[in-house]
Amino acid sequence: MSEQKVALSLFWRTFFLLAVLLGGGIFAWVQTLRTLESEPRVVLAAQQIASLVNLTREGMRYADRINRVALVKAMSTREAIRVLPREPGDKWVPFEHDTFTRSVSVELRTRLGPGAIVASSVNGQPGLWVGFTIDDDPWWLHAEEARIHPLTGNTWFVWIGIALLATVIGSVAIARLINRPLRDLSFAASRIRGGEFESRLDENTLTSEIREVNMGFNRMARELAKVEEDRAVMLAGISHDLRTPLARLRLEAEMSVSDEEARRNIASDIDQLDAIIDKFMDYARPGETRLRPVHLSMLIDREAAAFRDTSEIQITSKVAIDLMVLADEVEIGRVFANLFENARRYGRTNETGIAIVTVNYARTGPWIICTVRDKGPGVAPEKLPQLTTPFFRGDAARTAATGAGLGLAIVEKSMLRMGGQLEIQNAPDGGLMMHLRFKRAP
Secondary structure (H helix, E strand, O other), X not given: OHHHHHHHHHHHHHHHHHHHHHHHHHHHHHHHHHHHHHHHHHHHHHHHHHHHHHHHHHHHHOOOHHHHHHHHHHHHHHOOOEEEEOOOOOOEEEOXXXXXXXXXXHHHHHHHOOOOEEEEEEOOEEEEEEEEEEOOEEEEXXXXXXXXXXXXXXXXXXXXXXXXXHHHHHHHHHHHXXXXXXXXXXXXXXXXXXXXXXXXXXXXXXXXXXXXXXXXXXXXXXXXXXXXXXHHHHHHHHHHHHHHHHHHHHHHHHHHOOOHHHHHHHHHHXXXXXXXXXXXXXXXXXXXXXXXXXXXXXXXXHHHXXXXXXXXXXXEEOOOOOOEEEEOHHHHHHHHHHHHHHHHHHOOOOOOOOEEEEEEEEEEOOEEEEEEEOOOOOOOHHHHHHOOOOOOOOOHHHOOOOOOOOHHHHHHHHHHHOOOEEEEEEOOOOOEEEEEEEEEOO
C-alpha cells in the first residue's frame, strides 16, 4: 500500500507542476495577445469611425438642404448610422471608461481634430456618438457601439477554456508518460518481493537513463533468482545433514547412558535442537503460497489439539465453525502452532503457571480479524515493535524458557505471504494480544 501511495503522489505532483507551468504559459500568452491585439484594433476602429464622419461631413457639405435630408435618411436606413443636429442643451456622457475606449477617443481626436467629441450616450440614448461640425454647424453622428468594441468576454472565455482543457489533457498524458517507467518498476519490484523472480523490464526503451535502470534491475532479478535457487538446494540438504547426527546421538544415549535422568536430559536437549532446526527451516522456507478457502475453526482446533498438557497451556476457541478465510492451509497451521507455542513458553500467568489462551474473531468488511490472547505478564510497550525481529526476545518476564527467537518472526512472514497482517499489543487488563488479519473467503 505504501508503494501505491508514493506512485500516486508522484503522478499528481508531476501533473500539478505541469499544469502550473502550462497555465502560466497560457496566462502570459493571453496577456501578450491582448496587448498586441489592442493597438491594431484601436487604430482600425478609430479609422473606420473617422472615415464615416469624414464621408458624412463631405457628403452633407456639398448637398443642399433638401438633398441633405434625403442623404441622412438613406444613411439611417442602409447603414444604421444617424446624423442629428447638436443642440446646446444636449447632455452627453464621455466615451472614455477604460483603457481601450480612452485609446479610441485619443485616436479619433487625432484624426478629426481636437474639437471632436466622443460620447457613450447623448440625452440618455446609448451608442457611439461623435460630435463634429459642418460649416460651423454642430452635428452628432450616432453609430453602433459594437463597431469599436474589443474582443468580448465570451470570446476570451472560449479561448481560455479550450486552452485550459488542452492543458489538463496534456498534463495528464505527460504525467502518465513520465510515471509509466516508475510504475512498471514498482510492479516488477512487488512481484520479486512476492518471490516471482522472472519479472523483466524493457531494456530497449528510448530513454537512456530508464534503459540503464531496467538493465540493472533485470541483472538484480537474475542474481536473486540464482540466490533463491541455491537456498532451495541448501534447505533440501540441511534437514538430513543436521538431523542424522542428532539421530545417532539419541541412539547412542539410549544404548550407552545407564542413568535414567541423564538419558532423559540428553533426549530433551536433542528434541530442543530438533525444534530449533524446524524454526530455522520454517523461517527460511521460500515464500510460495496457494490461497484457498480454509475452515478457520477446524484448523485452530487441530493445532490446539497438539498441546495436550493442560498443566502448561489451556486453549479456548470462540471462532464460528463456518468461518472461512483465504489462506494457505500449511502456512496458517504454522501460524497458530507458533502462536500457541509462544503463549506456552512466555504467556503463563504468575498465579497458576498455566498459559490461558483465548481465540476470538471479528468481521471487518472484506477482512477477518482473529485475535489470540494470553493472560501472561505482557511486554514493555517500547519493545512491542521488536517482537517480530528474528532472534529478539522481550523482557525477562517473558523469557523464562529457551527458544530460537523466531516464532513471531515466522508468524509475521507467513501472514505477509498470505496477503494478511500481524499486529501485536498488550491487553488492557494484562497479557498479550496477537491480531491476525485474513482475507475473507468469498
